[in-house]
Amino acid sequence: DIQMTQSPSSLSASVGDRVTITCRASQSVSNYLHWYQQKPGKAPKLLISYVSTLQTGVPSRFSGSEPGTPGTDFALTISSLQPEDFATYYCQQSYSIPRTFGQGTKVEIK
Amino acid sequence: QITLKESGPTVVKPTQTLTLTCSFSGFSLDASGVSVAWFRQPPGQTLEWLALVYWDDDKPYSPSLKSRLTVTKDSSKNQVVLKMTNMEPVDTGTYYCAYGMSGNWFDPWGQGTLVIVSS
Numbered sequence: 001d002i003q004m005t006q007s008p009s010s011l012s013a014s015v016g017d018r019v020t021i022t023c024r025a026s027q028s029v030s031n032y033l034h035w036y037q038q039k040p041g042k043a044p045k046l047l048i049s050y051v052s053t054l055q056t057g058v059p060s061r062f063s064g065s066e067p068g069t070p071g072t073d074f075a076l077t078i079s080s081l082q083p084e085d086f087a088t089y090y091c092q093q094s095y096s097i098p099r100t101f102g103q104g105t106k107v108e109i110k
Numbered sequence: 111q112i113t114l115k116e117s118g119p120t121v122v123k124p125t126q127t128l129t130l131t132c133s134f135s136g137f138s139l140d141a142s143g144v145s146v147a148w149f150r151q152p153p154g155q156t157l158e159w160l161a162l163v164y165w166d167d168d169k170p171y172s173p174s175l176k177s178r179l180t181v182t183k184d185s186s187k188n189q190v191v192l193k194m195t196n197m198e199p200v201d202t203g204t205y206y207c208a209y210g211m212s213g214n215w216f217d218p219w220g221q222g223t224l225v226i227v228s229s
Contacts, residue, residue, distance in 0.1 A: 001173075034215040036157075043206055044157065046217030055217065090157060094214035098172045099147075099159035 002026050002093050006102035012110040019078045021105045023091035028071030032095040035064055035076045038104075039087045047089075048076065061085075081107070112136035114146075114207050114220035121226045122197050128225060132190040132207030139185045140165055145210040146190045148181065151222075152203040162213045163190055170213070199227045 003026035013019050023033070031051045036044040046055050048064040051074060061079045078085055086109055091102040118130035130148075137144055148160040161171045161181045171179050180193040190207060204224050208216035 032214060043208075043219035043222050044216075045219075046215055049215040092157075092215075097170045098174075099162075099213075101157045101159070103156045 001098055002029060002096055002100055004091055004093055004100050004102040006089075006091060006105050008105060009103065010106040010108060012108045013081050014110045015081055015083060017081045017110075019081050019085075019107060021076045021089055021107075022067075023074045023076070023102050024068075025072045025074075025093055025095075029093040029095035030071050031066075032093055033064075033074050034092045034094065035062075036090045036092065037085075037087045038090065044090065078107075083109075112209050112218055114209060114218065116205060116207050116220045116223040118205075118223055118225070120224060121228060123229050124198055124227060126197050128192075128194040128197050128201070130192045130194075130205055130207075130223065130225075132192070132220060134188050134190070134207075134209070137209060139163070139183050139188070139190070143212050145213040146183070147208050147210050147213065147216050148190075148192045149206045149208065149216075149219075150201075150203045150225075151206070152200075155203075160194075161192065162210065164213060197227045201225070202227050 005024045035048040038044040052064040063077050065075045067075050088104045088106045114134040144165045147162045163181045163183045178195045183190050204222040206219050206222045208219040210216045
């Protein structure tokens with residue numbers, strides 16, 4: 001199985017802050033890396049597919065990148081944190097079976 | 111508009127078989143590239159992928175749960191059914207189904223259904 005490791009596990013930030021969450025794969029997943037947002041008691045919502053493709057309706061303050069080793073190091077950035085962005089974020093790989101998720105990053109209000 | 115909704119029992123006893131139904135609208139599971147996936151999430155934990163069913167009836171399963179899982183699709187009823195045998199308390203969690211294009215990304219998801227395994 002491909003292990004997905006997110007960091008940090010949680011963070012506290014203020015409205016307006018720039019926030020970056022990283023996700024590292026235990027082996028290359030090429031560009032088969034997707035990001036989700038989950039709010040308490042709700043189902044996950046897809047934000048970004050294939051590393052950097054923003055889904056329709058997702059605010060442009062969200063972006064995805066591959067800042068380090070291609071295929072293994074990924075990042076989700078929120079350029080200016082808004083109140084509705086406080087949630088847990090997950091990365092997911094679809095390079096191989098089983099599909100696997102990171103452990104999640106909880107973004108809390110500072 | 112694509113929607114999905116899970117239904118099934120809230121409580122199952124240990125050793126019993128769980129049967130969940132995902133009822134969907136807004137797409138055809140006979141269309142090329144379309145898939146439906148099942149996931150679960152224990153309380154306070156991350157998401158776990160369980161299984162996929164593709165438009166061509168290919169059905170990859172989680173290797174760790176493969177012996178316990180069966181997924182079937184009924185395109186005429188717009189439903190996908192998940193069966194998980196020999197339920198244990200560690201299987202407690204919220205179970206989701208979701209629409210997937212080519213089994214890569216998944217969106218939207220159903221609202222989820224809580225399953226508690228307890229005697």
